[in-house]
Amino acid sequence: MASLHMSSDVEFLVEGQRLPGHRQVLAKRSEYFRALLCGSMLESRQREVRLEVPLEPFKVILEYLYTGKLPFSSLDVDMLIDVRDLAHFYCLVYVETLITGYLQQKMSVSNVCAILNAAKRCDRKQSIEECQTFMDQNAYDVLKHDSFQMLTRQSLEEFLRRDFWYVPEVDIFRAVSKWSDKNPSEDIKTVVSLVRLPLMSIDDLLHVVRPSGIIESDKLLDAIDQVNTGTNLPHRTVALPCEDVASEKHHALRFTDNPNELVIQLRAVFLINQISIWNYNCSHSEIRLEVSCDQTHWDHVNMISAVCHILRVGITKRAVRYIRVKSCTRLNLGVMARLIRAPECSSLLTTLQI
CATH class of the missing domain: 2.60.120.260 (Galactose-binding domain-like)
Structure with a gap:
């Protein structure tokens, strides 16, 4: 990109760094930049255009607009998510689609929570469903991974409501408690209310839940009573379409x-x-x-x-x-x-x- 300085007719100032560009090239590749640089906006008459966007993702977008290529192999998942968010902001649908497909292929226990949070920010319903399915199928491993603590409260609450998230409830309680420690500004009571206490053993309720001090005594006693009766328990289950689960x-x-x-x-x-x-x-x-x-x-x-x-x-x-x-x-x-x-x-x- 340094070789473009001599012939550039616009400079983008991003996080204190100047990046050269060409109005006609960028306008041809992006409707956003066409409106910004060649329309009636003030920036169309300025040599220097200040942008309030993250620097590194913008460099990737700018490179793509000139070359038509995305350097997937050199970008980690967090950077790809940031690039996709910026592509969404710039209405670069094709870039969004490419990155979404790549993230789906590379989805793992270590990155699915980050991918889910990003999908929710832009309301990508298909991506959200793919993340949820992956997490259902790998529930225990996802729950135990450190990245689980980065889930937003909305994402966490949504998963706690799911009937097909089959993990021992005491492990869910421990994970929620740990998540609360990592997110002290969030109201733990609204989250922990979604933990299904009657699915735990009485021993877990007395020796894991009660010492935490998170659950009120009346709710703890109600859960113990429901465990004893064994009726109307809110079970989490597994769904494996077309699988012979008795084999x-x-x-x-x-x-x-x-x-x-x-x-x-x-x-x-x-x-x-x-x-x-x-x-x-x-x-x-x-x-x-x-x-x-x-x-x-x-x-x-x-x-x-x-x-x-x-x-x-x-x-x-x-x-x-x-x-x-x-x-x-x-x-x-x-x-x-x-x-x-x-x-x-x-x-x-x-x-x-x-």
């Missing part, structure tokens, strides 16, 4: 200590609203279906008269970690549990072959 790949376990009873433990808590059963014995038997999230509080689903053909049982959509099948005879069954028309995935399939 060895997803670490599903089967317990058959009693020949008349089968318990299936899924790797995580999943939403289910349909259970199908095959009776391989090809004989009539009464089968009782129960589901649970903790193996302590079981919900009776249905009593089924099973024969050799498949039986599909529709149930109220619910969070499920365990499925228990009971019968008065020895069990030899195939079981499928699935979620149909879920709010965030069209078909979650759980196939359990016994």
